[in-house]
Amino acid sequence: MISHIEWCKDSLRLLDQRRLPDGIEFMECRTPEATASAIRDMVVRGAPAIGITAAYGVALAAFGPNVSDGEALLAEVKAAAKVLEQARPTAVNLAWAVRRMAAKARQVAKGGASADVLRRALCLEAIAIHEEDIAACRAIGRNGLLLVPEGGRVLTHCNAGALATGGYGTALGVVRAAHEAGRVKMVYADETRPYLQGARLTAWELSQDDIPVTVLCDDMAASLMAKGFVDVVIVGADRIAANGDTANKIGTYGLAVLARHHGIPFLVAAPASTFDMALPTGAGIPIESRAAEEVAVIAGRRVVPGGVAVLHLAFDVTPASLISAIVTERGVISPVTGENVARVLGQAK
């Protein structure tokens, strides 16, 4: 598949996901501010992907005209971290990646290295975050593939795929690994209003990889389950609390309730960087509000009468009790309890 986050020595090239599936266009970011705007405006989205993008955004700070030594670098990195962390609130990977980059900057700045060495160190750290994420996705795929039954029909929501990560995907990483093992009969992709990531992105990347995919409207998923067409639901995550409560794209919680009603396993797939062990439960997860216009106007047509109120919830929280298992690169957490989360993650984050 296309490389959608690409580091080009001193700039960042992002596939503009808003234009998919009909347009393949790239945006070049040369500053942390431009990178933060790209994240805010959803040029790039998906919790791991915005973490990686933000890491490169911090690296771009090192290429500023004022970076002559370690002290100047730290000032630029601090400013970059601030603007990037504010770009979107719910996915914890963003803050995680920015903090890791800032720690690296502090470490290398201490040594009195030249500006070139500093730049190189930050680029390498961002590239490491990117490569580690791809490796984590592949491990998630390996760890999760046996949870997809032979001939499995998988329902997914939003896009937790290659486009949402460094590559390969989390939920779609499990799908890809299961497909490679010959276990996937069909992937049902909720279109996922209001941004239609399922219709536009999941369908696009799966069809590129010749994995069978069928798109449906979000309000059709319950019927599909009732007809016995869904063997397992697999979704990604934007932030997971220490007890396993999971914030993800709006609509995820409803699917979890429906899966429980129909006796269908409900899986979350996410790397360790998506866990926020500082939050005991999902109640503390900040949920982003976005503009009403993003619901009220579709493809340039206003579908809600002017003056009518519109609710735009961007994420929801699924309680751990509705999640059959969380698949991470370090292993499978099941049943989903605080104890098992800590055990599998090894408190290592």
Add this chain to the structure above:
Amino acid sequence: MISHIEWCKDSLRLLDQRRLPDGIEFMECRTPEATASAIRDMVVRGAPAIGITAAYGVALAAFGPNVSDGEALLAEVKAAAKVLEQARPTAVNLAWAVRRMAAKARQVAKGGASADVLRRALCLEAIAIHEEDIAACRAIGRNGLLLVPEGGRVLTHCNAGALATGGYGTALGVVRAAHEAGRVKMVYADETRPYLQGARLTAWELSQDDIPVTVLCDDMAASLMAKGFVDVVIVGADRIAANGDTANKIGTYGLAVLARHHGIPFLVAAPASTFDMALPTGAGIPIESRAAEEVAVIAGRRVVPGGVAVLHLAFDVTPASLISAIVTERGVISPVTGENVARVLGQAK
């Protein structure tokens, strides 16, 4: 509110609901065939409304150039009934209205009346069906209003309003009556993909009547329930089996499951003409399939990549066990059992 189905002596004037909320345009039908096309293409939709429209469509048969006597009338009516009944399969009101009109035609044709008298009789029967439907909606409103708690926040799906009936509405009839009684704090309207009847029609007609309404995407309803923002769910119906199983717009069944999970009452509002006592359960209800393009293309923009499969389920069936009550013009059916359906309807259909 605007009169959306209007009989103009020898033609039928329909508000083109596909253009709402941004355009107010009317279509004139002069033949049964044109009326059937308008129903099939969703110029008019909603089970009771398409019943009324089809009744006028049969009346239009009496204005054909060949109708000189009762025999000729019956031939035209028979042909009209055939084309109209095939327009859409799920809503039983259509077949019900067509059968009633055909019975009236047979009755008046027997008497050897003049063509003018025959035409007049059919027009009056269609107008009676229309007026009885409005009266039924008002009775449904009266019968259901106390099921909305004081300060009630109502969630509804699709449009079961004035636009879906002769006027006043079924689900929105209950909402209107409860609002007139000062009981409604907010109506939450699912946008209802793929046709967006909630965003385009429900929001439009409620805001015209100054009833507070907020539109949300279908995948946000579960979160709204979890937050405690929904006191009751009220929807319409396209066909109800003798045991109370209810076919309605796709997404209804999922809402019923979610309502049960959250302990929220789930109400269906429909006139007696929506019951199909010949079907013992919902398993026998014919479910319409519609074109994939209606999901894949929104406002002229293709949102699903070309070549990817698309599922378009137009209706689903909610089992009686998930329905707290069915509100009809003849009374409230609760608990929803075959016995109670028969008792309230008086087997009179």
